[in-house]
Amino acid sequence: MLEERRLAVLRAIVEDYVSTHEPVGSKALVERHSLGVSPATIRNDMAALEEEGYIAQPHTSAGRVPTDLGYRLFVDRLSGVKPLTPPERRAIHQFLDDAVDLDDVMVRTVRLLAQLTRQVALVQYPSLSRSSVRHVEVVTLSTTRLIILIITDSGRVEQRIVEVPRPVSDVQLGDVRSRLVVAIANKPFSSVPDALTDFDVAFAPDDQLLARLVAAAVLEAVTERSDERVVLGGTAHLARYGESFPLAIQPVLEALEEQVVLLRLLGEASSLQAVTVRIGHENPVEGLEATSVITARYARGDRPAASLGIVGPTHMDYPGTMGAVHAVAQYVSRILDEQ
């Protein structure tokens, strides 16, 4: 009973603080929520909550503000995931259905997510590591430059440019191409390294160097996890917090410019269904101590593909944002599946 009300108080504090962005006091709390007790009682609960580390006062004689720990408890036990409204769902549909290719899906998704959540959005390209090779093509750009194209079953195209020391004849090229196709076409990426070991030995001695170079480039394209590309959008939302809040945007913008950082933010998402929330200091990235990251995985068919999510201030609308991230991940999965 007692414990229960305390949690209700915490929930109310989080909700009020998120909507007003101002420290919330006992009196205001009683007025805005029908808690059925007096401010004095609330004060006792607040003192307890503060003791336990869930809330804090910016200074004596100010209202309370949730701590990271408070948000954590709120997310874990006090809030659900708010489903989207039908109009929102419809908007997602319309927006994503018009996408023409994979790049377009990614760009549209990031825009959509930024718009829905009014936060900075991140979308990772589907992982290559579970893709397979649909087709390989080798084309000359000039006499000593080749471009190798690897088309995956997901419609993604990886390219690598190879410089060769000596001009390549059409015959040589044809030879390499056909052997390459035989070796790796329709094989999963994971088996390509095996398939290409000793790729060069079958060639005439003069062509072995060429074969080696091509094989190396293919290998690089397949293993180098260049799939780890992240699209970013909605950074303007960062500027919305009119300096009044403890969110210095410079370090955040800086962090977001690093692909590596973006990958780390998205990378550690857990299970497929759930939405992952990382709050404030829980976040492994320097410069983002005052932000929370909400991510979800999306899938292609039955296998997880990659993650998407948002970055925003810790005092955000968790239920709503989690709902949006979840919904978008689902829809992206569906879109990819259709293709």
Place this chain on the structure above:
Amino acid sequence: MLEERRLAVLRAIVEDYVSTHEPVGSKALVERHSLGVSPATIRNDMAALEEEGYIAQPHTSAGRVPTDLGYRLFVDRLSGVKPLTPPERRAIHQFLDDAVDLDDVMVRTVRLLAQLTRQVALVQYPSLSRSSVRHVEVVTLSTTRLIILIITDSGRVEQRIVEVPRPVSDVQLGDVRSRLVVAIANKPFSSVPDALTDFDVAFAPDDQLLARLVAAAVLEAVTERSDERVVLGGTAHLARYGESFPLAIQPVLEALEEQVVLLRLLGEASSLQAVTVRIGHENPVEGLEATSVITARYARGDRPAASLGIVGPTHMDYPGTMGAVHAVAQYVSRILDEQ
């Protein structure tokens, strides 16, 4: 004599304001620059300059600040383009020489430019309109989905996905592919539309729909100026102006999220050699009234390819920034040329 000193005063004001970001007064001016006259004289000149609209006072009894017009005069007549230091040149070299493909060149360039100028950097992909088709490839992704790849002579790969109503046989596909190659391989983009008119009539009636769909996709890829892609970087620099300056970053970030806007910023650059500077309100984009844009064209071989540049507050170091933009454009031209 008189006229000359007035210009010297304007130059001094711009230089001081750019370095201190504070309105500059007559006394400070005399102290920091050896103008050889007294503050009172400077005041007279300042009054004249203000009369003519080159400088303004934020409020009575404050120093002067250059107006957009003042910066314009400064750029046109008072400042040169500051060449880079040898170490800087070396850094550019090293940084760009490691690029492995076109995407990489673009990404590295934008980083480099942002770092050198400490401003937001923009780099446009080389124009496709002057490219020619190196090779075309058609590959099936599933029975009813094809992917068309167009490899340009600059090593860029354009892709389009085509949905076809009926499954396509290997024979049909081979037919389409070979005819497509005959029709457009090694032709400049500009002549592709002509080359593809009536592409379908040579096919068997049953295959004409397929041919039409493929031709349409190729045409779209070639004409849709999808070359108009801009890479953006260094947005964190926007946050450097600690709120103290009349640069609200939100509208700027918003503007920079629109590809269309970026293209407009880069699009109207003038001649190949010169660096274009657009100051404050001269800028055609809403939200960027308080920023200046400095752009330069880069080339591939002898033909202009596209533009790159930076966006920053009007009170920036014009000579240095112009130097950096110019130098980077040159180096990018060189790199592209080598490839």
Place this chain on the structure above:
DNA sequence: GTTGGCACTCGAAGTCCGTGAGTGCCAAGT
């Protein structure tokens, strides 16, 4: 055309309250 002098302006920064939201604690009430 230049200069020193001088009165004037006015934003920035500091100081000094008054106000009020908010707190913690306590004793009384249920």
Place this chain on the structure above:
DNA sequence: ACTTGGCACTCACGGACTTCGAGTGCCAAC
């Protein structure tokens, strides 16, 4: 054993007031 009203206390915030000084325009003298 909680809850509650009462009460003294704290302290950030905002307004009013003042001081300070950089900077100005103007003018008479050089």
